[in-house]
Amino acid sequence: MSTRNERQDALMRTRTCPLHLAMSGEQKNIKVVVRVRPYNRREMEQNQRSIIKVLDNNTLLFDPDEEDDDFFFQGTKVNHRDITKRVNKKLSMKYDRVYDTDTTNVQIFDECTAPLVDSVLNGYNCSVFVYGATGAGKTFTMLGSDAIPGLTFLTMRYLFEKIEAQSDIRKFDVGVSYLEVYNEQVMNLLTKTGPLKLREDSNGVVVSGLVLKPIYSAEELLSLLALGNSHRTQHPTDANAESSRSHAVFQVHIRMTDRKTDTKRMVKLSMIDLAGSERAASTKGIGVRFKEGASINKSLLALGNCINKLADGLKHIPYRDSNLTRILKDSLGGNCQTLMVANVSMSSLTYEDTYNTLKYASRAKKIRTTLRKNALKTNMPKEFFVKKVNELMDENDRLKKDMAVLETKINKASMYDDSELKPWFKKIDNLFSTILNIQDQYITLKSRLKNLTFRSQIKRDMEDFKKRLTIESISQENLDNSISICHLSKEIDKLEKEIPCWRQKLHSSYKELEKLKHEIKFSKLVNILQIYLRGKNLEVQNSKQSLINKHVTNIDKEVVLNSQWLHRAFTLASEVIKNGSLNTEQRYHYDQLHRHLFGTTLNLKHSSLNVGESRINGIHAASSDDDGETIYTADATLGRGQCSKRLRLEDYDLDDLDDMADSSDCDDEEVLSGGDKQQANKLTAFKMPAKKPKTNLNETHVVSMDANMNTTYYMGPSSSKKNVNCGKVLTSNKNHLVSNVLSEQIVKGPSNADQLKNVLLKSKKFTHNNLLRTVAAGVQKENIKKCSPSRVRKSPHTVVTKVLSTATSSIIKQRTSARTNAGTSTDGPPIVRINRAASFRVKK
Numbered sequence: 001m002s003t004r005n006e007r008q009d010a011l012m013r014t015r016t017c018p019l020h021l022a023m024s025g026e027q028k029n030i031k032v033v034v035r036v037r038p039y040n041r042r043e044m045e046q047n048q049r050s051i052i053k054v055l056d057n058n059t060l061l062f063d064p065d066e067e068d069d070d071f072f073f074q075g076t077k078v079n080h081r082d083i084t085k086r087v088n089k090k091l092s093m094k095y096d097r098v099y100d101t102d103t104t105n106v107q108i109f110d111e112c113t114a115p116l117v118d119s120v121l122n123g124y125n126c127s128v129f130v131y132g133a134t135g136a137g138k139t140f141t142m143l144g145s146d147a148i149p150g151l152t153f154l155t156m157r158y159l160f161e162k163i164e165a166q167s168d169i170r171k172f173d174v175g176v177s178y179l180e181v182y183n184e185q186v187m188n189l190l191t192k193t194g195p196l197k198l199r200e201d202s203n204g205v206v207v208s209g210l211v212l213k214p215i216y217s218a219e220e221l222l223s224l225l226a227l228g229n230s231h232r233t234q235h236p237t238d239a240n241a242e243s244s245r246s247h248a249v250f251q252v253h254i255r256m257t258d259r260k261t262d263t264k265r266m267v268k269l270s271m272i273d274l275a276g277s278e279r280a281a282s283t284k285g286i287g288v289r290f291k292e293g294a295s296i297n298k299s300l301l302a303l304g305n306c307i308n309k310l311a312d313g314l315k316h317i318p319y320r321d322s323n324l325t326r327i328l329k330d331s332l333g334g335n336c337q338t339l340m341v342a343n344v345s346m347s348s349l350t351y352e353d354t355y356n357t358l359k360y361a362s363r364a365k366k367i368r369t370t371l372r373k374n375a376l377k378t379n380m381p382k383e384f385f386v387k388k389v390n391e392l393m394d395e396n397d398r399l400k401k402d403m404a405v406l407e408t409k410i411n412k413a414s415m416y417d418d419s420e421l422k423p424w425f426k427k428i429d430n431l432f433s434t435i436l437n438i439q440d441q442y443i444t445l446k447s448r449l450k451n452l453t454f455r456s457q458i459k460r461d462m463e464d465f466k467k468r469l470t471i472e473s474i475s476q477e478n479l480d481n482s483i484s485i486c487h488l489s490k491e492i493d494k495l496e497k498e499i500p501c502w503r504q505k506l507h508s509s510y511k512e513l514e515k516l517k518h519e520i521k522f523s524k525l526v527n528i529l530q531i532y533l534r535g536k537n538l539e540v541q542n543s544k545q546s547l548i549n550k551h552v553t554n555i556d557k558e559v560v561l562n563s564q565w566l567h568r569a570f571t572l573a574s575e576v577i578k579n580g581s582l583n584t585e586q587r588y589h590y591d592q593l594h595r596h597l598f599g600t601t602l603n604l605k606h607s608s609l610n611v612g613e614s615r616i617n618g619i620h621a622a623s624s625d626d627d628g629e630t631i632y633t634a635d636a637t638l639g640r641g642q643c644s645k646r647l648r649l650e651d652y653d654l655d656d657l658d659d660m661a662d663s664s665d666c667d668d669e670e671v672l673s674g675g676d677k678q679q680a681n682k683l684t685a686f687k688m689p690a691k692k693p694k695t696n697l698n699e700t701h702v703v704s705m706d707a708n709m710n711t712t713y714y715m716g717p718s719s720s721k722k723n724v725n726c727g728k729v730l731t732s733n734k735n736h737l738v739s740n741v742l743s744e745q746i747v748k749g750p751s752n753a754d755q756l757k758n759v760l761l762k763s764k765k766f767t768h769n770n771l772l773r774t775v776a777a778g779v780q781k782e783n784i785k786k787c788s789p790s791r792v793r794k795s796p797h798t799v800v801t802k803v804l805s806t807a808t809s810s811i812i813k814q815r816t817s818a819r820t821n822a823g824t825s826t827d828g829p830p831i832v833r834i835n836r837a838a839s840f841r842v843k844k
C-alpha cells in the first residue's frame with residue numbers, strides 16, 4: 001500500500017498530467033496505452049528473447065532484429081542468429097503512451113486514470129479496460145494485489161478524496177456494481193447471482209435487476225473487490241496459474257447533487273478486466289476449458305469486429321454480437337472517455353498473442369468517441385428555470401440593443417470622411433470670417449457713434465449751463481479742447497448713415513448662415529457640423545463681447561474726461577455764485593443743470609446759496625435705493641411736477657446688438673435632439689455672459705406726487721412699449737411704495753404712519769404681488785372704471801399694463817398740444833393717477 005504522502009503526491013501530479021482527457025462536446029480518440037510485462041519465471045527459464053523494445057514514451061519496436069539481442073542456444077550465448085527463425089518484423093508502433101517493464105501501477109494511475117476521475121466529476125462517463133492475452137498482466141494492472149494495488153483501487157481512492165474535498169458544494173451518492181460475463185452470461189459478482197439480462201434504454205445498456213451497492217470509502221471498496229473476485233471464475237491455465245476465465249466489469253455510479261441549486265447529474269466510471277485474448281492453443285484447454293476459450297474468443301472476436309468497424313468509421317457496429325460488446329457499447333462508441341490498456345509480455349513465447357494485442361490496440365486508437373456532459377436533473381421548480389430563461393432572454397435583448405447602438409455609432413463615426421467634411425468646414429469658415437469682419441465694423445462704428453453722442457450731449461449741456469447762468473467767463477475752449485459740437489454733429493450724421501449699411505450687411509450674412517444651417521440640417525454630417533457651427537458661434541459671441549467691453553472702457557474714459565472739466569466748470573460757477581446772488585430763475589436753472597448732469601437735486605429751498613467745493617462733492621454722493629438705483633423727488637417749491645431727467649450712461653450701452661446672433665442660436669436648438677440638446681444647453685449657458693443683462697432702465701423706478709398732491713407712479717420708458725415689468729421693480733422699491741401707500745390720506749398722524757410702515761416693511765405678506773395689487777386697484781379705480789375687483793386680484797399686472805398704455809397715449813397727446821401751445825417740450829414718463837382709498841381697500 002502506498003502511504004498517504006504518496007497519495008497526496010499523486011493527487012498533485014494529476015493536475016499536470018499530459019493525458020487529461022476531458023474535453024467538452026468534441027470528438028476524441030480512445031486513448032490507448034501499452035504496458036509491457038517483464039519476464040515471468042517460466043519465460044526466464046525458457047530463455048526466450050524479447051520481442052518488444054520500448055524506444056520512447058510513445059513508440060515501441062515489435063520484433064526487433066535478432067542481432068540486437070543475444071541469442072542463446074541450449075543455454076549458451078551464441079554470436080550467430082538462429083537460422084530456423086523467420087525474418088524479424090521490426091515494426092515500429094506508436095501509442096498514446098508505452099510503459100516499459102519497470103512501470104508501476106501508481107505511475108499508470110497518475111498519468112492515465114487520475115485525470116479520468118476529474119472528468120467523471122465534471123460530468124463525463126469514463127471507461128478503462130485492459131486487454132491482452134492470458135498472463136499478460138491485465139488483472140495485475142486492473143486489480144493488483146493487497147501489496148500492489150491496481151488501477152481500480154487507486155482510482156477509487158482518489159475519487160473518494162476528491163469527493164471529500166468537494167463535499168461542501170456537492171453531495172455525492174456512490175454506488176458500485178461488479179459484473180462478470182462468463183460464457184456469455186452476465187453474473188453479479190457481489191451477490192453471486194445471475195444470469196442477468198441486458199436491455200437498452202435511453203441511458204444505454206442496462207443490466208436488469210442489478211442493484212447498486214452504496215459505498216462510502218475506498219477501503220470499503222477493497223473488501224467488495226475481494227468478495228467479487230472470490231466469486232469470479234478463475235482456472236489455472238498453462239499460461240496463467242490464476243487465469244481469469246471471464247470478463248469482469250466493475251462500475252461506479254455517482255449521483256452528484258449541487259447543494260445550492262439542487263441540480264443532479266449521474267455519471268459512470270467503468271473498469272473492465274477482460275479475459276485473456278489468447279489463442280485456444282496457448283491455453284491447451286479441452287472440454288469445459290475449450291468451451292470457455294471458445295466463448296471468450298467469441299466475445300473477443302465480437303469486440304475485435306466492433307473495434308475494426310468503429311476504427312473504419314462505419315455506421316453499423318455489431319455490438320449485439322456478444323454480451324461483452326453490449327456492455328462495452330458505451331465505452332467504445334458512445335458518450336464516453338475511454339482508456340484502453342493493452343497488456344503484453346515481452347517474451348517471444350507469446351509472440352502471436354502480443355502481435356495480435358498490439359494490432360488490436362492500434363486499431364482501437366482510431367476509434368473516435370463523442371464527449372458530452374451528462375444532462376442535469378433537478379428538483380428545482382419549473383418556475384425557477386422559467387425565470388432564469390426570461391432573465392437571460394431579457395439580458396440578451398438588452399445586449400443586442402446595446403450592440404446595435406454601438407454599431408450605429410461606429411458606422412456614424414466611420415461615415416465622417418475627411419474629403420466630405422473639408423468643403424463644409426471651408427464654407428462655414430468663410431461665412432463666419434465674413435460675419436466676424438462685418439460685426440467688428442458694425443460694433444466699432446456703433447461704439448464710436450455712442451461715444452460721440454455722449455460727448456456731444458455733454459457739450460450741449462455745458463452750453464446750456466453757460467447760457468442759463470450767463471457765465472461768460474467760462475470759456476468752452478478752456479474746459480474742453482476737443483472738437484466742436486458742429487464737428488461732432490457732422491461726424492454723428494455720417495456714422496448714422498454708415499451704420500445701417502453695416503447692419504444690413506450683417507443681417508445678410510446671418511441670412512446666409514440660416515441657409516447654410518438649413519443645408520446642414522439635411523446633410524448626413526449634421527451631427528459633427530452642428531458641433532462645429534456651435535464652436536464658430538461661440539467665436540462670434542466672444543468677439544462681440546470683447547468689442548462691447550472695449551466700448552464700455554471707451555465710454556468710461558469719456559466719463560472720466562468729461563467729469564474732470566465739468567468739475568472745473570462747477571468750481572468756476574461756484575465762484576460766480578459766491579460773488580453775487582442768484583435770482584429764483586437762475587437758481588432753478590442751476591439746479592436743473594446740476595440734476596441733468598449729475599442726476600441729483602440741489603434742494604435750493606433748504607440749501608444755502610453757498611455752493612462751494614463741499615457742495616459739489618456732495619453731488620457725487622447721491623442717495624440710492626435698495627438696488628443702487630438713484631431716486632430723486634421733484635422739488636415741489638419750484639412748482640413743477642416733472643420727473644427728474646438724468647444723464648444715464650446706460651443710454652450709451654451697446655445693448656441693441658444681440659438680435660441677429662440670438663435668432664441663429666435658437667435654430668441650433670431646433671435641429672438638435674436628445675443628448676445634443678443637452679450639449680447645446682451647456683453651450684448656451686456658456687454663451688450667456690455674452691448677453692448684457694437688462695438694466696432697469698425700462699422699469700418703474702420713480703414714485704412721486706404731482707402738484708395737487710395726488711400720488712403718481714412714474715413708469716420708465718418701457719411703459720410706452722406697453723410691456724411693463726412691474727414685479728421686480730415694485731419689490732425693489734418696496735420702501736418707496738410703502739411710504740407712498742401710507743400717505744396722509746390713509747393714515748392719520750406721522751407716528752402711526754411710521755409704525756405701520758415698519759410693520760409693512762418687515763411683513764412677509766407684504767409681498768410684491770400684494771403691492772402690485774395695491775397699485776392695480778388704485779389705478780383701475782382712477783383710470784379704468786369698469787375693471788372688476790376680481791380681475792385686479794387675479795391679474796394686477798395686466799391691469800397696470802393696460803392703464804399705463806392708455807396713460808401713455810394720453811400723455812403723447814398732451815405733449816403734442818403743450819408743444820404747439822407753449823412751444824416747450826414736456827419731458828418725463830407718463831403719469832398715472834392712483835386712488836389711495838381703493839388700493840387700501842384691496843390690501844385690507
Ligand SMILES: Nc1ncnc2c1ncn2[C@@H]1O[C@H](COP(=O)(O)OP(=O)(O)OP(=O)(O)O)[C@@H](O)[C@H]1O
Binds near residue numbers: 240
Ligand atoms: N507488470 C508486472 N510486473 C510484475 N509482475 C507482473 C506484471 N504483470 C503481470 N505480472 C504477473 O504475471 C502474472 C499474470 O498476471 P495476470 O494474472 O495479471 O495476467 P492476466 O492477464 O490477468 O491473465 P488472465 O487473463 O489469465 O487472467 C501474475 O502473477 C502477475 O503477478
